[in-house]
């Protein structure tokens with residue numbers, strides 16, 4: 001069924017957004033769900049987004065205040081998950097917004113609040129104005145909101161800037177204003193890239209140099225491009241990160257200003273160190289790992305802290321862990337937080353590369369080096385990663401011949417392409433990962449011992465999901481990610497999921513949640529019967545395993561009648577405190593007789609049936 005907004009619109013994004021709101025099970029007549037961060041979670045978000053918040057305050061708020069300080073309007077910043085991080089503006093208006101929970105720490109994704117500027121801009125990845133009646137939920141129709149996403153220099157969406165007003169109609173100017181404020185913040189982010197020494201503005205006409213429509217390139221002290229805005233990419237169509245500016249703007253690009261004949265562009269260069277404010281310099285001086293990630297599992301947090309230390313020193317890092325524990329995600333996060341984040345992260349899946357292609361993929365080849373080689377040659381993954389990270393995933397599966405050549409690269413930090421005798425210096429941070437036991441591969445002669453020692457500058461092991469202390473939080477997080485409405489998770493199912501041993505780790509849990517949420521679409525509670533049969537069966541078997549200390553001792557005694565069982569060595573921690581043990585015990589004591597068991601527990605037969613169904617014991 002296609003649902004159209006009840007007012008005329010030709011805007012496809014708006015119709016799509018209303019469809020999504022309906023699909024999420026929302027109703028126009030009901031207030032949306034208030035998914036609110038706890039105080040500790042909000043504090044963590046504020047730490048994580050400290051730099052973005054400060055840049056909004058210094059680069060967007062002054063213009064907002066100048067233009068809108070006297071109207072009933074507020075400027076809001078949300079993160080990319082839809083949580084409102086901060087808002088500024090007329091304070092009497094903020095209490096009115098608080099009445100509809102447009103408040104700090106509340107999530108405004110479409111699936112909770114229906115069509116609204118923040119949530120819709122995040123989904124549509126574009127600036128949008130949602131005016132009065134266009135809001136899906138009636139309660140929100142007294143306001144008009146205009147929002148624009150903010151992107152990092154690497155193109156990742158960081159959050160949304162939004163202006164919310166009481167007025168019934170936001171003009172086209174509001175859309176332009178929000179877009180321009182977001183652009184100011186994006187430019188400020190560019191100027192905070194590591195190695196940013198120069199800012200070069202350029203345009204075809206001098207009058208465009210400060211118009212907001214100029215190209216901006218950020219360059220290192222030796223004139224290499226470390227970042228640029230979308231307009232710069234258009235104006236210098238061939239420019240790539242790492243290129244020398246001289247190549248694009250001629251050798252006098254560092255002159256304070258003027259017309260560059262070669263490029264036909266008007267250029268204005270400034271040295272950034274002189275123009276940075278005190279507060280931004282303080283931000284830059286902060287250790288990078290304080291700006292973002294923090295793990296709530298002690299083993300993972302320790303691996304994170306250790307890994308962050310070695311990658312500043314170019315010491316090779318070896319990331320170990322079972323399949324699906326998130327090794328690749330971990331490495332991507334490391335890169336995003338590192339001083340090399342403006343440079344590429346090049347991943348090579350050593351298991352997926354045919355043995356005969358490993359060398360040419362990694363080291364590159366000269367034109368015509370072998371039959372079938374590209375006529376122009378290939379630079380190779382290692383040189384592509386110059387300045388950044390080379391991530392060798394599944395290193396345990398690299399063929400021995402390629403291992404010897406990789407060893408040479410690690411020792412000498414230079415690459416010789418296949419078919420060439422010229423060597424090229426490379427500056428790379430190497431990170432290798434595997435789920436295999438490398439030491440045992442070395443013992444079997446399948447992995448070079450010298451390469452193992454070279455890669456093993458520091459070894460971190462990521463814990464399996466079953467070992468993680470934050471498993472409950474992860475289950476909730478992934479359930480929230482995949483559910484389509486304000487659905488809850490049944491406590492018994494949660495307890496069972498926490499007891500399962502997750503051989504496929506995060507990958508398995510993520511896939512499971514996706515499927516289960518699909519099966520439970522429209523249901524208020526996610527329960528065991530929404531799980532695929534194979535897993536539901538396993539969880540049911542787990543639920544029937546002995547749980548209490550007494551049961552464990554009894555089971556042990558039955559299995560090994562002649563052995564003495566030391567009850568003090570048995571723990572009941574594995575219960576996770578949530579499975580209803582009394583029900584299970586009583587049910588067994590009554591030999592499965594539901595009436596007797598219900599009587600014994602003092603609950604109705606129906607309530608007992610429901611409980612047994614949740615525990616996976618009855619259909």
Ligand SMILES: Nc1ncnc2c1ncn2[C@@H]1O[C@H](COP(=O)(O)OP(=O)(O)OP(=O)(O)O)[C@@H](O)[C@H]1O
Nearest residue numbers: 321322323324325326327328329330435506507510
């Ligand atoms: N922090 C996380 N939160 C939620 N899901 C995650 C997280 N990290 C990883 N995943 C899920 O697990 C999947 C596997 O992650 P990743 O590829 O990083 O694991 P891996 O350890 O490198 O696996 P393999 O050893 O099989 O290559 C991801 O596609 C994602 O679905």
